[in-house]
Amino acid sequence: MPFISRKAKAMPASPIRKLVPYANEAKRIGRHVYHLNIGQPDIETPEVVWETMRNLKMKVLEYSPSPGFESYRKALAAYYQNHYDIHLQPNQIIVTNGGSEALKFAMMTCFDEGDEVIIPEPFYANYNGFAVASGVVVKPIRADILNGFALPGIEAFEKLITPKTKGVLICNPNNPTGYLYPEAELLALRELVLKNDLYLIVDEVYRDFVYDGKHHTSVLNMHGLEKNVLVIDSVSKRFSMCGARVGVVMSRNEEVMSAVMKFAQARLSPPTFGQIAAEAALNVPNDYFAKVNAEYVSRRNLMVDLLNNIDGVFCPCPGGAFYAIAQLPIDDSDVFCQWLLESFELNNETVMLAPATGFYSSPNCGKNEVRLAYVLNKQDLTKAMKCLEVALQQYPGRVENAAAAQTVTI
Amino acid sequence: MPFISRKAKAMPASPIRKLVPYANEAKRIGRHVYHLNIGQPDIETPEVVWETMRNLKMKVLEYSPSPGFESYRKALAAYYQNHYDIHLQPNQIIVTNGGSEALKFAMMTCFDEGDEVIIPEPFYANYNGFAVASGVVVKPIRADILNGFALPGIEAFEKLITPKTKGVLICNPNNPTGYLYPEAELLALRELVLKNDLYLIVDEVYRDFVYDGKHHTSVLNMHGLEKNVLVIDSVSKRFSMCGARVGVVMSRNEEVMSAVMKFAQARLSPPTFGQIAAEAALNVPNDYFAKVNAEYVSRRNLMVDLLNNIDGVFCPCPGGAFYAIAQLPIDDSDVFCQWLLESFELNNETVMLAPATGFYSSPNCGKNEVRLAYVLNKQDLTKAMKCLEVALQQYPGRVENAAAAQTVTI
Numbered sequence: 001m002p003f004i005s006r007k008a009k010a011m012p013a014s015p016i017r018k019l020v021p022y023a024n025e026a027k028r029i030g031r032h033v034y035h036l037n038i039g040q041p042d043i044e045t046p047e048v049v050w051e052t053m054r055n056l057k058m059k060v061l062e063y064s065p066s067p068g069f070e071s072y073r074k075a076l077a078a079y080y081q082n083h084y085d086i087h088l089q090p091n092q093i094i095v096t097n098g099g100s101e102a103l104k105f106a107m108m109t110c111f112d113e114g115d116e117v118i119i120p121e122p123f124y125a126n127y128n129g130f131a132v133a134s135g136v137v138v139k140p141i142r143a144d145i146l147n148g149f150a151l152p153g154i155e156a157f158e159k160l161i162t163p164k165t166k167g168v169l170i171c172n173p174n175n176p177t178g179y180l181y182p183e184a185e186l187l188a189l190r191e192l193v194l195k196n197d198l199y200l201i202v203d204e205v206y207r208d209f210v211y212d213g214k215h216h217t218s219v220l221n222m223h224g225l226e227k228n229v230l231v232i233d234s235v236s237k238r239f240s241m242c243g244a245r246v247g248v249v250m251s252r253n254e255e256v257m258s259a260v261m262k263f264a265q266a267r268l269s270p271p272t273f274g275q276i277a278a279e280a281a282l283n284v285p286n287d288y289f290a291k292v293n294a295e296y297v298s299r300r301n302l303m304v305d306l307l308n309n310i311d312g313v314f315c316p317c318p319g320g321a322f323y324a325i326a327q328l329p330i331d332d333s334d335v336f337c338q339w340l341l342e343s344f345e346l347n348n349e350t351v352m353l354a355p356a357t358g359f360y361s362s363p364n365c366g367k368n369e370v371r372l373a374y375v376l377n378k379q380d381l382t383k384a385m386k387c388l389e390v391a392l393q394q395y396p397g398r399v400e401n402a403a404a405a406q407t408v409t410i
Numbered sequence: 411m412p413f414i415s416r417k418a419k420a421m422p423a424s425p426i427r428k429l430v431p432y433a434n435e436a437k438r439i440g441r442h443v444y445h446l447n448i449g450q451p452d453i454e455t456p457e458v459v460w461e462t463m464r465n466l467k468m469k470v471l472e473y474s475p476s477p478g479f480e481s482y483r484k485a486l487a488a489y490y491q492n493h494y495d496i497h498l499q500p501n502q503i504i505v506t507n508g509g510s511e512a513l514k515f516a517m518m519t520c521f522d523e524g525d526e527v528i529i530p531e532p533f534y535a536n537y538n539g540f541a542v543a544s545g546v547v548v549k550p551i552r553a554d555i556l557n558g559f560a561l562p563g564i565e566a567f568e569k570l571i572t573p574k575t576k577g578v579l580i581c582n583p584n585n586p587t588g589y590l591y592p593e594a595e596l597l598a599l600r601e602l603v604l605k606n607d608l609y610l611i612v613d614e615v616y617r618d619f620v621y622d623g624k625h626h627t628s629v630l631n632m633h634g635l636e637k638n639v640l641v642i643d644s645v646s647k648r649f650s651m652c653g654a655r656v657g658v659v660m661s662r663n664e665e666v667m668s669a670v671m672k673f674a675q676a677r678l679s680p681p682t683f684g685q686i687a688a689e690a691a692l693n694v695p696n697d698y699f700a701k702v703n704a705e706y707v708s709r710r711n712l713m714v715d716l717l718n719n720i721d722g723v724f725c726p727c728p729g730g731a732f733y734a735i736a737q738l739p740i741d742d743s744d745v746f747c748q749w750l751l752e753s754f755e756l757n758n759e760t761v762m763l764a765p766a767t768g769f770y771s772s773p774n775c776g777k778n779e780v781r782l783a784y785v786l787n788k789q790d791l792t793k794a795m796k797c798l799e800v801a802l803q804q805y806p807g808r809v810e811n812a813a814a815a816q817t818v819t820i
Contacts, residue, residue: 001637002576002609004669005522014675017476038473045471053683054464061455061651061687063448066427097507097655100677108543112415113523129676133518135545166412199412227411241471243682245507245655259414265424266539267510272653273463273683277471 010132015125015334015358022341023352031345034384036372037337037352039175039322043240043292043375045281052280053273064272066264068095068248072279076248079282084207086220092252094260095270099205099234099247104130106230106249109259110199111136115166117201118157122149122325122359122366124175124203137164140361145327145369148316149177151185154192167199168192173206173216176359176371177325178300178318180210183217190219193228200225203232205247206321208289211297214319226252237322239281240292244274296322299374299381306385307372310392312400315372323373325356331397333357333370344391351387368399420542425535425744425768432751433762441755444794446782447747447762449585449732453650453702453785455691462690463683474682476674478505478658482689486658489692494617496630502662504670505680509615509644509657514540516640516659519669520609521546525576527611528567532559532735532769532776534585534613547574550771555737555779558726559587561595564602577609578602583616583626586769586781587735588710588728590620593627600629603638610635613642615657616731618699621707624729636662647732649691650702654684706732709784709791716795717782720802722810732784735766741807743767743780754801761797778809 016038023033067073073090080086096102103126111117113135119127121140131138139160143149157168168189173180193200202219210216219229234247251257300317304324307315312329330336333355344350354373356366374381392398426448433443477483483500490496506512513536521527523545529537531550541548549570553559567578578599583590603610612629620626629639644657661667710727714734717725722739740746743765754760764783766776784791802808 001663002520002607004519004665005525007522008519008669008672011669011672011676013672014476017675020475040473042470044469049471050466050468053466056460056463058460059454060452061459061653063450063652065430066424097511097681098678101507104677109414109418110412112417113545115415126676126678129672133673133676135523197412242473243471243679245679245681253411255414259418259421262418262421262423262539263543265427266421266536266543267514268508268536269653269655271507271655271681271684273687274681277683 007132007135012128012132012358014129016354019337019341019352022338026341026350030348032349033341034349034351034376034380034387036374036376036384037354039237039373039375040242041237041240041322041375042377043295045241046239046284046288048280048283049239049241049277053277056276061272064269064275066269067261068270069275069279072275075279075282084218086218088220088250088252092257093248093250094257094264095275096247096249096264097267097270098236098245099203099232100126102232102234102247102249103127103203104134105260105263106201106232107131107134107136108263109256110201110230111166114164116162116164117167117169118160118165119169120152121361122176122356124171125358127169128361138361139165142362142365143177143179145314145316145325149174149179149325151181151188154188157192161196165196165198167201169201169203171203173210173320175206175321176323176354176356178321178323180214180216180319186217186219186222190222190225194224198228199230200228201230201232205232205234205237207233208238209293209296209322210320211293211300212319216320220250230256235278235281239284241277241281244277245271246274246278296374299378300324302378303372303374303381303385306382310389312392322375323371325369325371327369329392329398329400330368330395331399332367335397336395337370339395340391344394346387346390349383349387351384417542417545422538422542422768424539426764429747429751429762432748436751436760440758442759443751444759444761444786444790444797446784446786446794447764449647449783449785450652451647451650451732451785452787453705455651456649456694456698458690458693459649459651459687463687466686471682474679474685476679477671478680479685479689482685485689485692494628496628498630498660498662502667503658503660504667504674505685506657506659506674507677507680508646508655509613509642510536512642512644512657512659513537513613514544515670515673516611516642517541517544517546518673519666520611520640521576524574526572526574527577527579528570528575529579530562531771532586532766534581535768537579538771548771549575552772552775553587553589555724555726555735559584559589559735561591561598564598567602571606575606575608577611579611579613581613583620583730585616585731586733586764586766588731588733590624590626590729596627596629596632600632600635604634608638609640610638611640611642615642615644615647617643618648619703619706619732620730621703621710622729626730630660640666645688645691649694651687651691654687655681656684656688706784709788710734712788713782713784713791713795716792720799722802734782734784735779736782737779739802739808739810740778740805741809742777745807746805747780749805750801754804756797756800759793759797761794
């Protein structure tokens, strides 16, 4: 029997999705599961998308061009200009199978096997998966929950730089922490990448979800980074259409875009239906995000308050995206999250969370942290937090290690 | 300025898509271009697909599960059983972003950087792209146009086997040659892979397009290969829905499927709309393929006859798929195909072909060959062949090197 590749053996299972069988089993026995484990918003996809799909006038479901439909790339360039004051040509945008493929193309274009990329941790778990798949070495740099997950000091980055370092990857606003990088931190990163001739890959898929009057700074608008910056974006979260599988990779570096184009050609094309839907979604009314964000802010406030009122729990209040990381009085978040699904119920309900261990690449980190996505309505969120509160009282592996953190204000 | 990866530099541009800018320019100046360069069928996507899309009753366009919707995988397992007598469990099928991603997952699961895979050439150009992207070394083995591209003798395979050889990859029926591998050749491959403990990856996306009363043998139905075989399939060609981007990778090897699942999780999910459309397409009436194949056979017969009647042209008659490779009296197929778009017209029309050089990985092969996809109606095919005939008379790089071949009958 032939053996599978070392790469396949080394691939991590998705920490977000590996608990799915336990959730399925809980549902099978009639238990209601509150899903705070995955960034699947319950916000309705804009009506204009459904209208467009109902009125499709095609006869043959053809391939799109490899970089995506030109009409969509043009409309997107106009959208970036109007909404974010980001000025791009359509040929500086290549459409991908979700943000996932955009990230993969970015990594494959910038890094060879053995090259190193610095990523502040905790980070989106699948960055690890893509790195393993392409043989890239992740050099994590710890962002601390006690600082609300602010960017670690640049001197900490400098210490990690070796001749193999080829880039820095961040997600802004951040998944899983919800942290919004202020301009000053991005300017510091700008100096770092220019000084060391690095790529700066920024995942901006949550750029529209920024709260409390704060402003999102896109690295596409930072002077002097034209050759260094690649940005990942997607319609998944923006328009609540995760299933469309339509993302983009964007750069002003021509050599980078020519290389991305070759990877894009090798997989033929991004999905036709998804692109048609995504192009339609660009026409949502202007007040769409105000409404959606008001909803997310009220959910965030509710959830973070409820969390911090639970004995032994600490959760910094995130400035963007729709995630929060909370520190819990537990021994092992993987065990706890599985226990929630297998052994706990409150009124025949339970809650599914993502263990934070999967968001760290340093060993033994995140064992007392979980990620929560506030993608449910407030009534459900309240019930889910009640589940969590009671579960923490009953959980056999409860430990009081989060107490110190609770005294910290950020 | 940071430099792009060696991998990105080494990536081949798609030989099928790299001529697109010349075609666009020809169209811009008002010239009609007959597209025989790409396997984008003009056959209408089944009406049941459009009906399903018009009646979507969703509110949120959600992610699907990473391996694809369970309902689709179950329906597909039943479809394989009913249509091909292939017996698979739904968990032996993982849904992918087109056959492209299925192939990528198969390669990443089976091969590490530096591992070798034997592929009869000419082969589907993007196999090269995927190999470069994953650092896998393609060992080509020449199939000869004078033998109608039959499988090279097994002793030729044996000669290529080294300690690094991990698999054999074929496409059946073949793209770009249209060759249908008879059971005897597959049995010979079976012995080879069992003896040498290799993976056998078979791209069967054209399995429904088999002509002249011949039978397609799936390696999924060959005894004793359960641990060795991975099969790639897709709805792109079957139901003329290339734009759905819905393929599958299938295997009875549990370790392989667990590894594929991890790669699938890392990119979250295949497209939701495409899967809904693909599941609907499984309900096409039974006579669908009889009609479609009758159309393809009459196109094939017309095109191959017209080709062989052109002075200096030789084209073996393919037994499946909807491609043919023709030998032309030309110096360089890349130059010729570009010349057709840039410098030739007949009644303000021209034809776009795929240079066969991109289907060989051995250097200097395919220089007097092109691939033609008979994906246009007979009237258009006739006009396209007239273009080709006149073009060959006018082409400055005409050489008579195909003459010998014309005397061969297969």
